[in-house]
Amino acid sequence: MGNEIDGEYMLCCLECGAEIGGHWRIRCDCGGILELWRDFSGMDGERLQQLFEQRLYLERGTVYGSGVWRYKELIAPELPENALTTRGEGNTGLYLSQACAAYAGIRELRLKAQSENPSGSFKDNGMAAAVSHGLSLGKNVFACSSTGNTSASLAMYAAWSGSSSLVIAPASNISPAKINQTTAYGAQVIRFDGTYDDGIAFLEKWGDALGLYVCNSLNPYRIEGQKSIVYELAQQLQWKMPDWIAIPGGALSNVSALGKGLGDLWRLGMIDKLPRIALVQAEGASPFHRMVEQKGKTFVPEPNPRTRASAMNIGNPPSWRKAPAALELTQGVTAAVSDEEIMLAKRVIDRSGIGCEPASAATLAGLKMLRTDGTIDKDETAAAILTGHMLKDADALEELYSGGIMHMPGGEPLSPEVVRRFILK
Structure with a gap:
């Protein structure tokens, strides 16, 4: 090291x-x-476990009650406390779902609902760390290229810290709800004819000259903050890990961060085993899966990514070079699922009482695929990371569930007979 x-x-x-x-x-x-x-070689894993437990129960209402800064020693010990920004991110639920386990065909499945974060997605874990680092450097204008979730999280933390934010977003294939959320927090948004990848390239070239602190997943502090997702998962399971962790793959920051976090916990002796990572991409935006499947070392971007799961509609993931280490460490695998499989899995997650945006449902679709082809055994256990709230993509909800709404014919009164017909149809 x-x-x-x-x-x-x-x-x-x-x-x-x-x-x-x-x-x-x-x-x-x-x-x-x-x-x-x-x-971390001089750290005592057992002492850290005790410290994290103490903060969980005794530090609520303080910065260390955050599901990120609870683990500050493993994330950013060098940052001064007065630079730390928090909206109480993390602290998200871990739910045992029999319905989702049955759909995947495995013994036990837990859903880690990062959708319960303040801005509604897992991005808050990493963004809390990135914005805090920027504040420690005296920065006050934060920027990103985004397909939606990153921009909403960035705008929220910038507003909370009294700073400004700039978002560059493609003109198409982005949920309007995410852009509206971003502007509601006060971000200046530029929509352009191009892709997420084009926006990243622009910020890399011009960010410093424009005085911007760039918060995309290329920012190493984003990865450090996102490690807290797997730290919290381990703590919720009393440091006894499942056989598998399923993660959707877009920019590939999440698999990079969770793999790095698992390595931290394993080297410190804080977990009982290393779970295997299942990284799931959408078929229309799966260049990393294709590289792994072909056992190649040359990454070929997808120039025209296309998937209904807009959060994964990324053809040149900026963190792809970090992702192989996570798979190698955990003996992980990749999968690519169709939009149809994603939406079928979303129905199951929604009806389980949790709900998620389409990209999150790729985890369940991927677990089902990997169980079907024999990669995962029926007696194994898994956790699926649900990365975004179901209201992040209102169009998907209307597309899937408009049939569950009955519109009364004009002039027809509401009556028990009408309700009976609707229930029985």
């Missing part, structure tokens, strides 16, 4: 292996993406 920079952390390039100190940056001089690496 090398020596720490300034006694706290080092930025390590995944391309050339350079260890970088000094000025904060997102890319290495060679163009490679960077990761934050810390030396």
Whole structure:
């Protein structure tokens, strides 16, 4: 792992292996993406477990009551407390669902509802850390390219911290609800003819010159904050992990973060085993799955990604170079599911009483596929990360469930007979 920079952390390039100190940056001089690496070798895992339990019950209402900053020692010990921003993110439910387990064909399945985050998606875990780091540097204009969830989270934390936010978003294939949520928090939004990937490239080129602190998943602090999802999952399970964790794959920040977080917990002796990761992409936006399936090392972006699960409609995932390490560590696998399979799985999750946006349902669809092809055994257990709230995509709800609404003919009064007909139809 090398020596720490300034006694706290080092930025390590995944391309050339350079260890970088000094000025904060997102890319290495060679163009490679960077990761934050810390030396946890002197830490006591058992003591950390006790500390995290204490904070869970005794620190509510403080910054350490956050489901991110509860784990500050493993996320960003160098950040000063006065820079930490929180909306009480994390602290999301973990629900045992017999209906979803039966649909997947496995013994036990828990749903980790990151949709219960303040802005309605898992992005809050990483964004809390990224914005806090930006604040520690004196930044006050935060920016991202987004398919919706990132922008809403960014705008929320910027507003909460008294800062400004700028969002660059494609003109099409994005849920209007997510853009409306973003503007409601006060972000300035630029819609353009292009893709999420084009927006990322623009911010990488011009972000510094425009005085922007870029909060996309290339930002290493985003990954550090998102590790808290798996820390919290482990704590909720009393540090006894399931056989599998299923994660939807769009920008691939989540699989990178959860794999990194699992590695932290395993090396510190805090969990009983390493669960296998099942990374699930949509067929129309699955360049990483294709690379893994073909056992190749050359990544070929999808120039025209297309999926109904808009949060995964990304053809050139910015974190793809970080994702292989998560699969290698956990003996993980990838899968690609159709939009039809995603929407069928969404119905099951919605009717279970939890609900999710389409991208989240890819987890259940993927588990079902992997059980069918024998990758997962019927007696195994799993947790599925539900990344976004069902109201994030109102159009999907209307598409799926408009048949459940009865519109009374003009002039016909409501009566018991009408209700009986509707119930029995």
